[in-house]
């Protein structure tokens with residue numbers, strides 16, 4: 031703040047660096063640079079040279095003598111793709127003589143860490159190059175913001191590819207936002223009558239004990255409908271939302287409308303009639319069961335043609351989280367997900383890229399529904415359902431119950447028929463067998479749980495049902511090997527004789543008098559004599575990292 035005078039002559043529009051620095055800039059392909067006072071959450075503000083390259087934002091402590099900083103000087107480099115929030119903030123008690131504009135940049139990054147864990151880092155650039163004109167400073171903030179926007183858009187081409195043709199992110203561009211800030215009148219009136227102007231948030235509380243107030247969140251700000259399942263996982267869904275996820279959303283400029291479910295089926299009932307017009311996306315804070323409810327609710331609506339295109343976010347607070355894990359696996363972010371599934375999936379929602387994902391249509395004794403992940407019968411489903419009694423221990427319940435189930439080994443009789451497809455998606459003729467089975471399990475995704483790699487070849491939208499058959503001839507030892515490899519391996523469980531792995535377009539299990547053993551759709555138990563699972567033409571659209 032006190033540096034506004036000095037900075038005037040050093041703005042990015044003016045020749046702020048000496049020849050030496052200009053050379054260095056050219057070498058590093060600097061797109062934009064300037065000298066700013068940078069405010070930090072806890073330490074004192076620092077005068078920094080801030081430069082933007084196509085890949086990084088670099089903060090370098092600036093020596094006012096004009097020479098390059100010594101080697102002890104602070105230097106921080108943040109990858110552009112680690113920017114998740116961009117906000118205009120202002121002084122709460124602004125002195126008229128200081129028409130500064132503050133640009134708050136929020137990163138979720140591992141750039142300052144020695145490990146791969148992403149941490150929240152915020153930096154506030156004080157833009158006071160124009161000594162008298164708030165609007166002049168706003169213009170400069172806009173120039174920087176537009177550069178961030180262009181770089182991020184170039185980096186993430188899926189960002190605006192929602193199939194409705196409507197952007198999944200804000201319908202306003204940064205240009206619109208700055209125009210509205212300028213036309214909103216004199217300094218201090220910014221954002222009035224504007225429903226995207228969020229209330230002062232954590233951002234200002236965190237900086238300098240409430241010295242700053244949020245004016246506008248820009249850059250991919252969205253309105254999301256968030257459905258929280260409080261009993262998901264170990265019953266921590268609601269707390270995780272309040273303590274971690276909401277803070278990430280606030281950082282990223284997301285306006286969340288939160289509904290907490292009160293009973294099983296609530297999410298489905300609510301979403302089947304809710305007014306969804308103003309939302310850019312719907313977020314499930316829970317497991318695959320909650321996603322299943324939301325998809326089924328959305329697809330029973332009268333306007334389902336439109337609503338089935340609304341992107342869905344999946345924040346992994348369930349005990350399985352197969353869908354969230356599969357999406358992360360496909361986009362090569364397995365480690366990021368494993369380090370912190372909740373943070374990773376919240377950031378994927380905030381990033382706002384959209385990926386199509388296969389769904390299946392399930393017909394159970396003639397009653398139709400949709401499955402987002404898996405349909406199973408026998409051993410694996412038995413373990414999933416029966417281990418519910420161990421839910422408080424988390425995902426390890428699957429391992430523990432495997433011992434119980436193997437000690438009491440079961441085979442079930444039914445007719446299984448399926449329509450195989452080859453690697454090019456060509457359909458072969460239907461095969462039908464009437465036999466005993468230990469397990470039949472199918473998924474459209476790679477993972478059926480956070481640590482359960484089921485079909486390593488599976489891609490989110492490969493138009494394939496990946497079917498694994500464990501025939502009745504499988505010995506208890508072989509079944510133990512199958513389970514061990516499923517729970518620990520890289521997908522080798524299907525290489526265990528006589529287990530079969532087949533790509534299919536549809537399959538049916540039928541047993542007169544009722545299918546014995548646990549039959550599950552997305553991990554939830556169902557009952558019936560005949561179940562048919564086939565690929566659904568209209569995919570689901572899910573928020574992802576890129």
Ligand SMILES: Nc1ncnc2c1ncn2[C@@H]1O[C@H](COP(=O)(O)OP(=O)(O)OP(=O)(O)O)[C@@H](O)[C@H]1O
Pocket residue numbers: 259260261262263264291292293294295296315316317318319320321323347348349350351352552553554
């Ligand atoms: N408030 C609630 N009370 C009781 N059950 C609920 C409530 N909200 C949702 N449910 C049900 O809880 C079940 C499990 O939910 P969810 O999938 O979110 O968590 P999970 O089972 O821990 O995760 P996963 O399915 O990934 O293993 C779903 O069938 C859902 O219908």
